[in-house]
Amino acid sequence: MSVRFSLILILQLIGLTDTWAQPAPQNVNFLVVGQRCPDFTFSDVHYFPKKQVSLNDFKGKWLLLDCWNENCSGCIAGMPTINRMQKQFADKVQYLLVGYTGSLQGRKSVSDPTIRTLYEKVRKAGNLQLPVAFDSTFLDTHQIYAGPYCIVIDPDGIVRALTGPLNESQLTTFIAGKTPVYAVSYPPDGQEQNAEPTYDSQLPFLTKGTAANAGSDTAFLFRSLLSEWNRTIPRYMAGIAIDVAARISSPPQSRTRRFELIGEDLKTIYTYAYLGQWNVSTWDSALYGNFCPHLVLETKDSVLFMQTSALWEYRSLNSKDLFCYSLTVPAAKVEKKYLMGVMQRDLQNYFGYNVTVETRKMAYWRLIVPSEKARARLRTKGQPFTADTPSNGNQGIAAKNFPIRNLANLLSVHYPDEPVIDESGLGNIDLTLDVLMTDDAARTKALHDQGIELVKGYKDMKCIVIRDK
Amino acid sequence: MKRSVLILLILCLAYMVRAQEKVSLEYKVTRESEKVFALHIIATISPGWHIYAQIQPSGGISIPTKITISQSPLFVLSGKTREVGTPKKQKVELLHLEQNIYEGTVDFIQKVQLKVPVKTQLKGAIIYQVCTDEQCLPPVTTNFEVAIG
Numbered sequence: 001m002s003v004r005f006s007l008i009l010i011l012q013l014i015g016l017t018d019t020w021a022q023p024a025p026q027n028v029n030f031l032v033v034g035q036r037c038p039d040f041t042f043s044d045v046h047y048f049p050k051k052q053v054s055l056n057d058f059k060g061k062w063l064l065l066d067c068w069n070e071n072c073s074g075c076i077a078g079m080p081t082i083n084r085m086q087k088q089f090a091d092k093v094q095y096l097l098v099g100y101t102g103s104l105q106g107r108k109s110v111s112d113p114t115i116r117t118l119y120e121k122v123r124k125a126g127n128l129q130l131p132v133a134f135d136s137t138f139l140d141t142h143q144i145y146a147g148p149y150c151i152v153i154d155p156d157g158i159v160r161a162l163t164g165p166l167n168e169s170q171l172t173t174f175i176a177g178k179t180p181v182y183a184v185s186y187p188p189d190g191q192e193q194n195a196e197p198t199y200d201s202q203l204p205f206l207t208k209g210t211a212a213n214a215g216s217d218t219a220f221l222f223r224s225l226l227s228e229w230n231r232t233i234p235r236y237m238a239g240i241a242i243d244v245a246a247r248i249s250s251p252p253q254s255r256t257r258r259f260e261l262i263g264e265d266l267k268t269i270y271t272y273a274y275l276g277q278w279n280v281s282t283w284d285s286a287l288y289g290n291f292c293p294h295l296v297l298e299t300k301d302s303v304l305f306m307q308t309s310a311l312w313e314y315r316s317l318n319s320k321d322l323f324c325y326s327l328t329v330p331a332a333k334v335e336k337k338y339l340m341g342v343m344q345r346d347l348q349n350y351f352g353y354n355v356t357v358e359t360r361k362m363a364y365w366r367l368i369v370p371s372e373k374a375r376a377r378l379r380t381k382g383q384p385f386t387a388d389t390p391s392n393g394n395q396g397i398a399a400k401n402f403p404i405r406n407l408a409n410l411l412s413v414h415y416p417d418e419p420v421i422d423e424s425g426l427g428n429i430d431l432t433l434d435v436l437m438t439d440d441a442a443r444t445k446a447l448h449d450q451g452i453e454l455v456k457g458y459k460d461m462k463c464i465v466i467r468d469k
Numbered sequence: 470m471k472r473s474v475l476i477l478l479i480l481c482l483a484y485m486v487r488a489q490e491k492v493s494l495e496y497k498v499t500r501e502s503e504k505v506f507a508l509h510i511i512a513t514i515s516p517g518w519h520i521y522a523q524i525q526p527s528g529g530i531s532i533p534t535k536i537t538i539s540q541s542p543l544f545v546l547s548g549k550t551r552e553v554g555t556p557k558k559q560k561v562e563l564l565h566l567e568q569n570i571y572e573g574t575v576d577f578i579q580k581v582q583l584k585v586p587v588k589t590q591l592k593g594a595i596i597y598q599v600c601t602d603e604q605c606l607p608p609v610t611t612n613f614e615v616a617i618g
Binding site for chain 1: 530559561563600603604605
């Protein structure tokens with residue numbers, strides 16, 4: 001649950017920005033987290049053994065390109081911290097300041113000495129030993145104009161993060177091969193570059209709250225609307241039961257209530273329509289284990305139903321796979337069954353699938369903890385709930401006093417074919433898994449070491465079955 | 470019970486984050502006398518962020534706010550753009566520099582005098598840079614067009 005929410009929150013942070021109309025140069029090539037950093041050459045490097053450096057020169061070390069510009073007071077304020085961290089992590093990390101020789105104000109040549117003079121001043125005042133490269137090609141190519149814009153590149157040359165200022169604990173986490181929670185840089189990638197933030201959650205989707213043809217464009221008592229998602233729309237979903245979401249979505253004095261799923265995959269949309277919530281809640285004892293969290297697809301083409309929640313890389317989402325659904329109803333109509341009924345009919349009208357909820361014998365992964373010793377060890381010692389789980393859930397987990405059912409949900413990502421359902425009978429547990437979760441063998445072993453086993457099983461569950469008409 | 474409170478909280482957070490624009494601008498025109506109007510550009514700045522005043526000390530590095538209004542035969546600008554807000558200082562230690570900033574809200578006021586009693590448009594742009602003490606975004610240019618007269 002919390003992982004899902006953090007995804008939502010992270011996605012909220014993306015795409016909400018002012019417009020910044022720097023004309024894009026010809027060869028714009030945005031950096032992408034998880035991909036190899038495109039090779040670069042800086043030929044104006046100071047306070048470093050080489051005058052010219054390229055990506056290969058840093059192989060085997062973490063390279064932090066701290067991009068800044070002459071208008072960035074915050075960048076300068078952070079340099080003493082970077083200087084200290086460079087010393088502290090000297091054997092593992094190389095910081096390289098990258099100063100922009102171009103202008104954010106469009107009025108000078110790249111040979112302008114301003115930033116060079118500025119760095120000299122700052123370097124002396126702060127007694128900095130940091131190497132600096134002066135450049136505009138790299139920064140223009142990757143459209144880096146916020147500062148500091150820190151590019152975290154691992155010893156193999158893979159971009160691990162595009163972020164702002166990093167602190168010591170975040171850097172330590174990166175070096176340990178994990179991903180800390182970090183602020184997404186501005187803009188997170190160039191696809192937002194020309195994107196106006198066009199979604200205001202205070203208003204119904206695709207309205208402006210202004211005069212329209214014969215009245216206000218929000219004057220309707222009932223409206224349901226479906227559209228494709230696109231990258232200018234921040235993704236947003238209710239994350240709770242359909243009736244609860246509808247109840248709290250509009251101001252209390254308003255005559256209507258609204259339920260919206262903005263930028264959601266069809267699995268989530270159909271699950272809302274037929275279950276009334278986005279997923280089977282771990283705390284719903286009537287549903288958990290009895291309602292299959294996967295859809296049963298008996299369609300020729302299941303591509304639309306690929307669940308995207310595992311696709312943490314927002315950038316890799318194909319906008320055609322996601323939809324925006326907005327439903328406005330009179331306030332008095334807000335009731336789960338009614339809302340689900342409207343949604344079911346809308347989906348039927350547009351997509352036309354034949355959908356039923358049936359009981360079927362389903363294969364699933366039983367999450368069990370057979371050993372008494374392991375059970376005693378896992379059972380929470382009662383500390384307050386804490387969870388230090390990196391946002392993508394792939395880098396292990398360190399949590400206290402959290403429901404073992406949440407672990408089952410986290411693991412589901414790695415068992416795409418059948419759901420993982422907790423049958424351990426343990427409530428809340430304390431657990432640390434320090435393992436790359438995407439490594440099947442390592443993950444299985446780490447779980448086994450903790451006494452947690454996943455065993456294939458079959459049971460009758462209610463399922464949402466989707467067939468072609 | 471606890472959980473639903475948590476969910477509500479997270480939902481509210483989601484709303485807050487969604488509403489986050491570092492600076493929102495509101496335009497207003499007030500009539501001062503028969504031919505004199507005042508254009509107000511009211512900037513509301515997210516907590517933790519600031520924008521820069523139009524005037525900066527020498528050696529200042531951040532981009533000052535600048536308002537430009539297209540010339541027209543119908544009006545003249547009277548005086549400079551005033552700022553109504555609580556001016557603050559941002560220290561940049563390594564540069565021994567104190568820059569003039571605004572947090573919260575600031576109203577930029579430009580008086581305009583019509584030469585003839587007509588209705589017309591003020592067209593212009595505001596350029597500003599928004600920063601925290603730790604980071605800066607590239608400057609933003611917002612065009613505006615407001616009616617006077």
